[in-house]
Amino acid sequence: MHAPMELVCPAGSLPALRAAVDNGADCVYLGLRDNTNARNFAGLNLDPTAAQEGVRYAHRRGVKVLLAINTFPQPGAWQRWTSAVDTAVQLEFDAIIIADAGLMRYAARKYPELRLHLSVQGSATNYEAINFYRTRFNVQRAVLPRVLSVSQVEQVIRNTEAEIEVFGFGSLCVMVEGRCALSAFATGHSPNTTGACSPAAAVRWQEKPDGLESRLNGILIDKYREGERAAYPTLCKGRFKVAGETYYAIEEPASLNALTLLPELVRIGVRAVKIEGRQRSPAYVATVTRIWRQALDACARRGEAFSPAPAWMAALRGVSEGQQDTLGAYYRPWK
Amino acid sequence: MKLALGPLLYYWPRQEVLLFYDAVALSPVDVVYLGEVVCSRRHELRLPDWQALARMLADAGKEVVLSTQALIESESDLKTLRRIVGNGEFLVEANDMGAVHLLAGSTPFVAGTHLNVYNAETLALLIELGARRWVPPVEMPQAMLQALLREAPRPPECEVFAYGRMPLAFSARCFTARRYNLQKDSCAFRCLDHREGLLLKTREGQPFLALNGTQTQSAAVCNLLAHLPELGQSGVGIMRISPQARHTLDVVALFREGIDNASRLDDAARRIQALVPDVACDGFWRGRPGMEAGASS
Numbered sequence: 001m002h003a004p005m006e007l008v009c010p011a012g013s014l015p016a017l018r019a020a021v022d023n024g025a026d027c028v029y030l031g032l033r034d035n036t037n038a039r040n041f042a043g044l045n046l047d048p049t050a051a052q053e054g055v056r057y058a059h060r061r062g063v064k065v066l067l068a069i070n071t072f073p074q075p076g077a078w079q080r081w082t083s084a085v086d087t088a089v090q091l092e093f094d095a096i097i098i099a100d101a102g103l104m105r106y107a108a109r110k111y112p113e114l115r116l117h118l119s120v121q122g123s124a125t126n127y128e129a130i131n132f133y134r135t136r137f138n139v140q141r142a143v144l145p146r147v148l149s150v151s152q153v154e155q156v157i158r159n160t161e162a163e164i165e166v167f168g169f170g171s172l173c174v175m176v177e178g179r180c181a182l183s184a185f186a187t188g189h190s191p192n193t194t195g196a197c198s199p200a201a202a203v204r205w206q207e208k209p210d211g212l213e214s215r216l217n218g219i220l221i222d223k224y225r226e227g228e229r230a231a232y233p234t235l236c237k238g239r240f241k242v243a244g245e246t247y248y249a250i251e252e253p254a255s256l257n258a259l260t261l262l263p264e265l266v267r268i269g270v271r272a273v274k275i276e277g278r279q280r281s282p283a284y285v286a287t288v289t290r291i292w293r294q295a296l297d298a299c300a301r302r303g304e305a306f307s308p309a310p311a312w313m314a315a316l317r318g319v320s321e322g323q324q325d326t327l328g329a330y331y332r333p334w335k
Numbered sequence: 336m337k338l339a340l341g342p343l344l345y346y347w348p349r350q351e352v353l354l355f356y357d358a359v360a361l362s363p364v365d366v367v368y369l370g371e372v373v374c375s376r377r378h379e380l381r382l383p384d385w386q387a388l389a390r391m392l393a394d395a396g397k398e399v400v401l402s403t404q405a406l407i408e409s410e411s412d413l414k415t416l417r418r419i420v421g422n423g424e425f426l427v428e429a430n431d432m433g434a435v436h437l438l439a440g441s442t443p444f445v446a447g448t449h450l451n452v453y454n455a456e457t458l459a460l461l462i463e464l465g466a467r468r469w470v471p472p473v474e475m476p477q478a479m480l481q482a483l484l485r486e487a488p489r490p491p492e493c494e495v496f497a498y499g500r501m502p503l504a505f506s507a508r509c510f511t512a513r514r515y516n517l518q519k520d521s522c523a524f525r526c527l528d529h530r531e532g533l534l535l536k537t538r539e540g541q542p543f544l545a546l547n548g549t550q551t552q553s554a555a556v557c558n559l560l561a562h563l564p565e566l567g568q569s570g571v572g573i574m575r576i577s578p579q580a581r582h583t584l585d586v587v588a589l590f591r592e593g594i595d596n597a598s599r600l601d602d603a604a605r606r607i608q609a610l611v612p613d614v615a616c617d618g619f620w621r622g623r624p625g626m627e628a629g630a631s632s
Contacts, residue, residue, distance in 0.1 A: 072453035075482035101432075102456030123451065126407045128416070128433030135436070147507035152408055175504040175551070176406055178451055182504050182544075184474040185553055185625035188618075192451060192472070217624060220537040241536045242514050242546065249535055249546065250510060329507040335519040 005266055005273055007296055008066070008165060009289045012044045012278035017054045019286040021063045024293030028058055029066040029097060031195075031278065036084040037068045038099075038121055039278040040195030052091050064094035068278075070119035071195045072100045082106055089114055097143065098122075099178060101133070108137040117165070118142040121192070123178035127159035134162045141165055143274060145177045147329050150261060154268040163271035168258045169288055170276025171321055172328050174236050174251040186235050187217040198234045205230075214238070231322050253322030259292070259308045261330055262299045284319050291315055336567055336594045338587065339366035339494055341577040342402040342428075344502060344547060346526035349379040355578070356388050360395035362584050363591040366494075366573065367392050368428055370402040370419065374509070374548045375412050376522065382418055389425050402428040405449040406505040406549065428470075439464040448472060448496060449505075453479070455486035468492040470575065473501045473557070476622035477569055484570040492572045497559040498586055499577025500532065500545050500552040501625065510546040519549075531580035531612070542613050543626075555616035555626055561604040562620055563593050582610040 009025035011017035020028045031037025033045045046054060051067070058065045067088040073081035081100070085107045088096045095115035098104055099122040107114055116133075120143040124130045133139040141163040144153060157164050175182065180197075184190035187202040202217040212224045214233035221238035224230045231237065231253035240249040258265065258273070265273065273296075275288050291312045299306040317325055328334055340359060343352065359367060369385045369392075371377050380388075389399040401419050404412055419427055420437045429435045430447035438444045446466040452458050458469060471480055473496050484490045511533055512522040532545035532552055542554035559566065559574065566574065574594075576587055586607060593603040608615070618627030 072451055074453050075486050100457055102454055102460055126433045128436045132432045132436035175506045180504040181474040185503050188624040190474055220539050223538055242533050333518050335508045
């Protein structure tokens with residue numbers, strides 16, 4: 001039997017952290033208030049004082065806390081990233097979620113006891129890549145990009161000693177994380193360097209006679225007729241024209257929901273399941289964490305006979321992007 | 336300054352590919368990258384075919400590098416990767432950390448543009464492991480590149496993506512198949528019909544991206560010819576031209592002219608504008624949104 005699967009939940013603020021802890025997270029992850037993390041949005045994330053309070057709150061309740069340092073350090077600012085690593089150690093975080101190989105070397109040399117989790121931003125989609133980080137920096141866990149089918153995830157697990165964490169729920173990156181320059185191309189804000197994709201500062205909503213337009217740095221991402229539900233203009237989730245047809249050319253606004261796959265993920269040996277959404281509200285975190293906690297416990301009791309309660313699925317759909325969900329790349333035909 | 340021809344990112348019929356590289360053999364490029372970087376389903380040329388082309392180009396005096404696939408998902412992708420790594424004949428461009436893992440310490444390699452290298456520490460690590468050339472991410476601005484190379488203890492040869500539609504993202508999903516309501520596993524190889532990808536426009540007709548199977552490119556063509564002097568001053572030793580469906584070797588000739596003769600650079604930069612298929616851009620290099628174009632591009 002495998003060790004139980006951990007539930008890893010997002011915290012963009014202290015209230016969100018408490019919501020995750022109180023509703024059954026095994027781990028919460030958060031970022032500091034700068035571009036050392038990939039959700040570098042105004043008003044989000046925790047300063048070291050709040051982070052310390054968060055760590056105490058979680059630890060008193062037996063919950064682990066992970067610090068996301070998952071952007072890439074840049075020339076002239078190397079120390080901002082190393083001091084984020086130092087902060088993680090000083091504040092007694094249980095692990096850091098890290099993407100940059102050079103920074104991993106710093107962490108592994110200076111703090112050999114510090115647990116390293118390879119961030120999804122590290123773009124390791126195969127076991128040879130994961131084993132690179134495992135062999136050189138003793139990475140304990142790798143978070144897989146949302147590109148693999150379930151059988152490909154299983155193949156990875158069979159060929160590495162690193163624990164494997166996968167995404168279970170939340171906004172879906174259609175592109176391999178860490179290797180997407182679309183936002184940088186359109187807005188100048190890069191997930192890899194500034195820690196932001198399609199940032200709100202670049203968004204303009206305009207009411208026009210023929211509908212509501214959403215623009216990102218001037219680029220028309222979508223247009224809505226009366227009665228159509230408008231979505232946040234993440235640039236890969238707009239409607240565009242390709243060879244005469246207008247459609248969601250890259251992806252619909254939808255969230256990943258892998259709840260139905262839970263028994264399979266347990267069977268193949270996935271060690272942790274991640275909930276996306278540091279940019280979402282404490283209420284979102286509470287709802288999603290509670291449902292996934294119930295599901296994980298039910299799955300542990302019932303094994304392969306597990307099936308998610310319709311009420312859970314409905315509640316999750318209610319907090320999904322565009323109120324739609326998908327199995328994403330876990331399900332081959334999605335590709 | 337040397338001139339490189341990047342790997343062919345599109346899927347062209349076999350005969351066209353062979354004819355293209357026959358012409359490349361006679362062109363004034365110094366380095367040629369070969370191999371399938373985008374999609375493992377593409378098989379008009381298989382690895383032995385690429386190796387045969389590599390030998391032909393090497394005989395013609397080119398330095399040849401075999402490029403590895405950027406997004407490696409399956410065991411069969413890994414099998415191909417291992418064969419490229421162990422080819423024993425040509426330098427390898429690693430486009431994934433799995434490739435670096437297999438090459439590290441034993442075989443010198445090119446650290447490809449799809450590895451995330453944004454700082455001198457990570458670059459130094461790759462150099463220790465055997466990287467002897469580095470191609471930065473397309474989004475890296477001049478200021479960052481210059482600072483990084485200054486901080487690097489032993490800066491390697493640096494090659495910058497200087498012409499072509501830029502590779503911006505990869506996905507497990509095939510967007511070309513999606514356009515035709517096909518699944519990737521039964522895509523009918525529609526990429527063969529789109530020699531420079533499928534143009535994606537906004538609903539008001541602005542060219543924005545190009546769909547090239549699982550890869551998403553810029554619709555605008557990156558053109559850094561006019562920036563040649565700054566590239567040299569920043570420590571760049573090679574400019575990469577990415578094969579396009581049209582005028583690639585004319586573009587090569589104009590880059591060569593600008594490189595060999597500084598007094599003709601302005602003229603070459605003016606003439607190249609007639610060869611750019613849609614719009615040009617140079618925003619990334621100037622530290623701006625990538626799609627922007629400065630006066631000189």
